[in-house]
Amino acid sequence: MAEFVPILLKYGFISLLPMPGRSRCSLLAVTGVNFELTYDCNLNCAHCLQQGIRRFTRGHLSTQAVKDAVFQVYLSGLCTSGVNFTGGEVLGHRNDFFEIAEYTGSLGIPYRLNTNSWWSRKSGLELPGRRFESPLDLVRHLKSIGLGQFAFSYDERMSNSDLFDNLVAAIKLCEIARIGYQIIFTGVDPAKIGGIINELHKAAGFFLNYLVPVSAEMADIGGCTGDNAAYAWQSNKADCRDKGFYHPAFLHVSPDGKVRTCMYAVGSANVGDITENAFTDLINDFPGNTTGRCFTSPARKQAAFDNLVAPYLASYRPFVHECTRNAVLVRTIQTHFDCPDLSLAEIHHRIGRDLNLAHR
Numbered sequence: 001m002a003e004f005v006p007i008l009l010k011y012g013f014i015s016l017l018p019m020p021g022r023s024r025c026s027l028l029a030v031t032g033v034n035f036e037l038t039y040d041c042n043l044n045c046a047h048c049l050q051q052g053i054r055r056f057t058r059g060h061l062s063t064q065a066v067k068d069a070v071f072q073v074y075l076s077g078l079c080t081s082g083v084n085f086t087g088g089e090v091l092g093h094r095n096d097f098f099e100i101a102e103y104t105g106s107l108g109i110p111y112r113l114n115t116n117s118w119w120s121r122k123s124g125l126e127l128p129g130r131r132f133e134s135p136l137d138l139v140r141h142l143k144s145i146g147l148g149q150f151a152f153s154y155d156e157r158m159s160n161s162d163l164f165d166n167l168v169a170a171i172k173l174c175e176i177a178r179i180g181y182q183i184i185f186t187g188v189d190p191a192k193i194g195g196i197i198n199e200l201h202k203a204a205g206f207f208l209n210y211l212v213p214v215s216a217e218m219a220d221i222g223g224c225t226g227d228n229a230a231y232a233w234q235s236n237k238a239d240c241r242d243k244g245f246y247h248p249a250f251l252h253v254s255p256d257g258k259v260r261t262c263m264y265a266v267g268s269a270n271v272g273d274i275t276e277n278a279f280t281d282l283i284n285d286f287p288g289n290t291t292g293r294c295f296t297s298p299a300r301k302q303a304a305f306d307n308l309v310a311p312y313l314a315s316y317r318p319f320v321h322e323c324t325r326n327a328v329l330v331r332t333i334q335t336h337f338d339c340p341d342l343s344l345a346e347i348h349h350r351i352g353r354d355l356n357l358a359h360r
């Protein structure tokens with residue numbers, strides 16, 4: 001056993017340092033890690049929360065850096081429900097996805113892939129560095145290297161019949177290959193979802209045996225880029241009661257290595273940056289997280305908002321969601337700590353740009 005001590009020390013699983021004091025900031029509830037492998041995408045959906053940041057994110061984590069991160073979250077027990085790979089659009093934009101996926105599968109970690117299913121009706125599938133005879137071969141290959149399920153999106157883009165047909169074709173492929181899939185409804189009235197599933201069933205000509213219901217926690221709800229009031233009810237439903245910032249259920253890693261606790265706070269590194277520190281160090285340091293502590297009481301959060309954000313509200317389009325207010329606040333606090341030389345006006349300019357909230 002003694003021979004494992006150096007490696008456990010190296011990765012921060014054991015420590016010679018004193019324990020941090022009592023704190024409400026904890027990653028104990030984290031059961032899954034969402035890796036955004038790229039923000040590049042073949043589409044440009046009106047509702048996409050990456051619209052702003054996509055233009056300003058340069059480069060992405062290397063294959064090895066992603067594999068190291070997967071290994072560390074696995075050993076830290078943060079992915080008991082699994083790992084999610086998403087983009088942007090991973091298929092077609094990350095040549096190394098199959099290597100990363102295979103590695104994740106080799107650790108026995110359940111993993112899911114979000115995709116807009118652009119590939120599902122191609123005859124021969126030419127992906128960077130990889131050719132598949134057919135989309136079915138791609139699906140079967142992913143299943144063979146451990147993919148547990150796909151996540152397909154249903155949103156306003158389905159009014160385009162080509163994109164709807166892509167979704168139907170992707171569903172059919174999953175039914176044929178006997179692999180699970182979820183449908184993430186974004187901006188869709190919940191009362192209409194049953195009817196849409198019936199419509200998809202009829203269009204696919206298959207019973208949707210492999211359709212996996214999405215639990216409320218896994219649904220991508222909220223959103224912080226649009227000014228479309230139709231989305232407002234979703235963030236009310238997503239009410240995490242601010243725990244997303246100090247006792248989150250998921251962590252999100254952006255393509256450039258920033259780690260955040262709330263999906264909607266794009267561009268935030270409120271947990272840290274894995275290009276600067278080992279993932280395990282970020283995890284061990286989280287109980288002392290200043291940004292998170294600010295969300296542990298409504299009064300503390302309101303005071304921070306009044307001081308740091310309220311005077312600059314005029315530089316933003318009106319916020320529709322509570323998630324948006326939180327995303328702006330968390331980024332302000334964090335940038336204020338990380339870049340003490342930036343003025344608050346400069347910080348808000350940057351946030352408005354990244355979250356697509358600046359005046360048009």
Ligand SMILES: C[S@@+](CC[C@H](N)C(=O)[O-])C[C@H]1O[C@@H](n2cnc3c(N)ncnc32)[C@H](O)[C@@H]1O
Pocket residue numbers: 041047048049050086087088089114115116151152153154155184186220221222223224225226
């Ligand atoms: C960012 S996309 C990446 C994967 C893939 N390109 C796709 O669209 O499925 C992942 C999920 O986030 C959802 N999403 C994008 N913008 C959103 C927003 N503003 N609010 C809520 N969900 C959003 C998408 O609908 C999709 O289900």
Ligand code: SF4
Pocket residue numbers: 041042043044045047048049050087088089116
């Ligand atoms: S929602 Fe998905 S498909 Fe649409 S632009 Fe964003 S990443 Fe691309």
